[in-house]
Amino acid sequence: MTLLWYLCIFFIYFSFVKLKITNINITNIISTRSSDRLEIDNSTRKLPHVTILGALINNEHIKILQNTSIDSNKDLNISSQSFILNSNPLLTMLDLCEIGNTSNAKIIIAGHMIDDNNDDDDLTLNAISYVSNFYHIPLITITSRENILSDKALHDFIIRLAPPYLYEADAWFSIIQKLKYTKVVLIYSQEEESRMVASRFQMLTDDSDIQIERIEEYTLNTNFTSLILNLTTEDRLLAHIDELLLAIVRLQKLENFVWIINERALKSNNSAFFDGLLAVKLNDSFNEENLLIDATQLIRNTFIKFLNYTPLFWSENMSVIDCLSTEPWIYGKDVYKTLVNTSVKHGKTGNIEFNEEGDRIESLYNIINIQFGQQKIVGFYRSNTIMLENDNAKF
Incomplete structure (x- = not known):
């Protein structure tokens, strides 16, 4: 509801008020043009330029x-x-429109501003996506992992270099298959993000030997003591909540169980962890620096394909992000489709390809095992391939 309010203000504001160019703090804006450093003969041909x-x-x-x-x-x-x-x-959208208008940028790279109270609700990124959708400007997100951003009904022009949390379910499925377990109890919260992960895991178990014996969807008022006491000794569980982990230890439901938690749980209360827990975590190579380098390479590989496009496409006199206008960029859909179908080989974060939703297909995860109260890497998972060092894992 808050986001809709911001977007309403955005639409009204830019419909009636002429945007004025203001001086921008040099610490907030850094502009560089490669042509200043390029030593070529421009008297014969001016190279196409992408900002x-x-x-x-x-x-x-x-x-x-x-x-x-x-x-x-x-x-x-x-x-x-x-x-x-x-x-x-709203202020982010103001900067986006102002700088986008003067720079003639053809593509956006966005970071992820995390709210300490809710890291799944980035209103700033949603606002940028709104502008991206409205003007058909491709938007590359480098670290955002919220599942909702893969919903093309809401986010038409997003390309994601970091995989959404949704795909942790693929790693869980492969781990369970590798360990030859066949029975699972799936425990997740009522929030939409958790439901999406649970739905994907259930889909993966269709036509497999893995049987989901029980599904427990908990709320803030769930009695975890009762939930844990009702488990059988054959259950293999997936969960992610501090209170649940503490209940497991208190009720000594450790033997005959393998507990798998999600990555966000690893960032929570470490005192609730107990030896034997398993989890997956995105590899440390997926940091902002590497992802920015890979994003630039992806942009380069994409726009090379447009070299023979009409000169209007390359015009530096035409503003692609013009928030005084209601007209989208006429080439935006073409650029987005080309981005989705462009790859990067041997990037800083590995090979990069995308599915039709703009989600990255191949990612590298660490398989984490809690041993002596510490997180230890006992294997790796990459695109349906699992390398689990069984000698080092303790369940």
């Missing part, structure tokens, strides 16, 4: 994108203009 609009969380990330995007070859120039995200979605 990336960066909406990032700090100056360090802006500098990384700046250094990464200072690039050119015999066919294409790339540069970037960036600003620091504001926790106020």
